[in-house]
Amino acid sequence: MKSKVIATFSICAHAPETGEWGVAVQSKFLGVGSIVPWAKAGVGAIATQAFGNPQYGPDGLKLLEQGLSAEEVIERLTSDDPQKEDRQVGVVDAKGNGATFTGEECYEWAGGKVGKHYAAQGNILVNEETVTDMGEAFEQAEGSLADRLMTAIKAAQRAGGDSRGKQSAAILVVKDKAGYGGLSDVAVDLRVDDHPEPIEELDRIYQLHQLYFGASKPEEVVEVEGDVKKEVEHHLRRLGYLTSEDVSSDEFHDTFTTYLHTENFEGREQERGKIDLKVFEYMKNQ
Structure with a gap:
């Protein structure tokens, strides 16, 4: 050959x-x-x-x-x-x-x-x-x-x-x-x-x-509130991004932004108070 x-x-x-x-x-x-x-x-x-x-x-x-x-x-x-x-x-x-x-x-x-x-x-x-x-x-x-x-x-x-x-x-x-x-x-x-x-x-x-x-789909972007916010906070603590139990709204959002940038999710970053569900699923599986 x-x-x-x-x-x-x-x-x-x-x-x-x-x-x-x-x-x-x-x-x-x-x-x-x-x-x-x-x-x-x-x-x-x-x-x-x-x-x-x-x-x-x-x-x-x-x-x-x-x-x-x-x-x-x-x-x-x-x-x-x-x-x-x-x-x-x-x-x-x-x-x-x-x-x-x-x-x-x-x-x-x-x-x-x-x-x-x-x-x-x-x-x-x-x-x-x-x-x-x-x-x-x-x-x-x-x-x-x-x-x-x-x-x-x-x-x-x-x-x-x-x-x-x-x-x-x-x-x-x-x-x-x-x-x-x-x-x-x-x-x-x-x-x-x-x-x-x-x-x-x-x-x-x-x-x-x-x-x-990939681009975020509008139908896969949700508000970070209620149970979603509680679960995001839980995963931020589990992953070492949050250390205290009581956090202000600004601290929460600043920490979540740090998480997004650390994990290279700038392309799926939403306006303050919203999250791409694909990012949410990724957090849960880390």
Whole structure:
């Protein structure tokens, strides 16, 4: 088997309703997230794998930014590549059009599927269903683009996955100013580099990411009063934030703010006197 072959299944996708592009991937390969997924807000997403050429990522994004379609980008990337028959690449362009390429020398099972706003592909797989189920799961999934990408790679693994086993997984989602503090376009960028159950571990980390950085829902914000306040006070004492039994309203709220900032819940911090129920549940389970 050729060195540097990345036996992988991946999906590139676009969510036009939210202006997001992203890639999710799993492989029997160390740190697959450092090589396969590439994306740029407003431009598109790329997965480069098999006998992977990491330069396909930045080069392909530049071509997409110039206005080339997904199919044109793949043609341009592979046309002058003497090892193109060992490559596999998926692309989704700025308009959400997908394209995928699998070289004739890629190890079986290898192939891809293009659907509405996505391109799914894989190589050295147990079966074709790994790719087809991945695409179908994405089509049927609901929620954010990251949610749908996670659903897709879970379905791919259930269908068969990489014939050599499992090792690493990653998800990358970009959107204009969706990053931390609105200072970058990287909405989600998570990796599991070496784990016996990489997709499950990636999902665990993704759920933490949503807890810390996801937006509060109005229906999940409640007043800190009555039994809720008593329970919050109890947990603040249990966790060492409050030491006295009798506390003033100002001391309570100042201490609760300290808790929020210590636990990195600034993104779920509400106006004085209110609490996000996800924070409340987290407190109870600490």
